[in-house]
Amino acid sequence: MKLVCKLILILGFFVISSVQATVILQYHHVSSDTPAITSVTPEQFAEQMQYLVDHEFNVVPLSKVITALKKKQTLPNKTVAITFDDGYRTIYENARPILNEYDFPYTMFLASKPIEQGFKNMMSWKQIQTIAKEGAEIMNHTYDHVHLIRMRPNESQTQWLTRIKSNIEKNETIIKQYTGQNFKALAYPYGEYNTHIMRMLTEMGYVAFGQHSGAAGVYSSLTALPRFPVAVPFSKMSALKVKIHSLAMPVLKQQPIESQIDKDQHRPTLTLTIDTHDIRKSQLMCYVSHQGAHLPVWINDNTFTIQAKRALAAGRSRYNCTVPSKTSNRYYWFSHTWVKPKPNGEWVKE
Known part of the structure; x- marks a missing residue:
């Protein structure tokens, strides 16, 4: 009888664990005045955050997700992480107040060069330091938002990999200099990568995130982690609900x-x-x-x-x-x- 009960407990744990997954949301702009293809309005963003509260989602820092994935551990059911790419000023002005109201942790994947150049649509280093002190996690998006898979004319494979490795390390150094943070987590610009880059990042000790849909779980590749892009035409709550509740496909091979x-x-x-x-x-x-x-x-x-x-x-x-x-x-x-x-x-x- 004890053996039967033990088997039932093991089976139950396996089933419960296998259906748990972390949904990672990816945003660019939170604004009514930016390109719709990469934007949600402040009203839509507020509705989405309220949905997470109303339906008791477990909103966690991305670093906690990374730690769990590395250890092949599951997180509590209905776990969500919130990420933003590039470092646009609209996140500071429109998303930050909403996130702070709900006390939601979030991650900014940052490319340093546009900030250094003072582009008016980008956050300043002072603003980035502010959100970092408030608890936001600042992670790597390459130094200049380069297409990583594109080799230059007459560039050898060794030269290409050396160049992009230097690009990523340079950005990581700058982020650490301004924020003190050093997560070794990269979001691929444009969601583009290949097996050479994945192998190099593994050797560098990085995890990496794409822009392909899906929940992340114990089956996920640490250098091709999925995120759900949230923008038109997928910014309406009716479309987003299914994604927020999704599970990681149990891909064995x-x-x-x-x-x-x-x-x-x-x-x-x-x-x-x-x-x-x-x-x-x-x-x-x-x-x-x-x-x-x-x-x-x-x-x-x-x-x-x-x-x-x-x-x-x-x-x-x-x-x-x-x-x-x-x-x-x-x-x-x-x-x-x-x-x-x-x-x-x-x-x-x-």
Whole structure:
């Protein structure tokens, strides 16, 4: 009898632990006067923060999430971390008062060069020091918001990796100089990375975050951690609710891990092996950027592939897959980014 009870407790713990995940929200602007594609209004932001309060979410510093992920530990159910990219003044003016009202911790991923150049839409170092003293975490977004995967003409792979390593380390040094903080956590500019960069960051002792959707959990790669971008058209509460309640897809194996593809790779195939014990397998559905829903092709009991029906456009595209949980009314969520050059090998200008 004792053995049966012990097994039930172990199984129950496994099920509960497996459905827990941390949702990391990614913002840029909180303003009514900035580009909609990277903005939420102050009213929308206030509504979203109030939702977290009303539904008793556990809002934690990103550093706490990083520590848990490194140790393969789960955090309490309905855990959320709030992040901002770039360091725009609208965060100081519009988001900060709301966050302080709720006593919510948050992280600013910062690129130092635009601040040093005094761009009027960026926070000043004095403002950054203010939010750091108030408890905000300041993390790395490269020195000059560079496209990390883009090699310069005639640049060798060694030269390229040395250059971007120096770029990241320079920014980390500046952040530490002004704030005293040194988290060794990077948000990829534009959400772009490849396996060479992931390997280098691991050797440097960094974790890294993208801009691909999904919750983070024990299955997540420490150098390709997902965040949910919050901006038009996904800033309405009706669209955001499902994401805030999402679970980390239990991916046991992914092929390829690579995000960067060649100009001649038009319809890349993604293969995922997942733990299926808590998913409603028949309801798993994937989506391809600008191509809509795509049914996965199951090649065995827990492995499926997804491939675009038409050629992906140059620039960034995504494969997203979602599936409902058997034990809750929540959805598991997974996203993979593809970054593709133009047919002539050049990159899309941004």
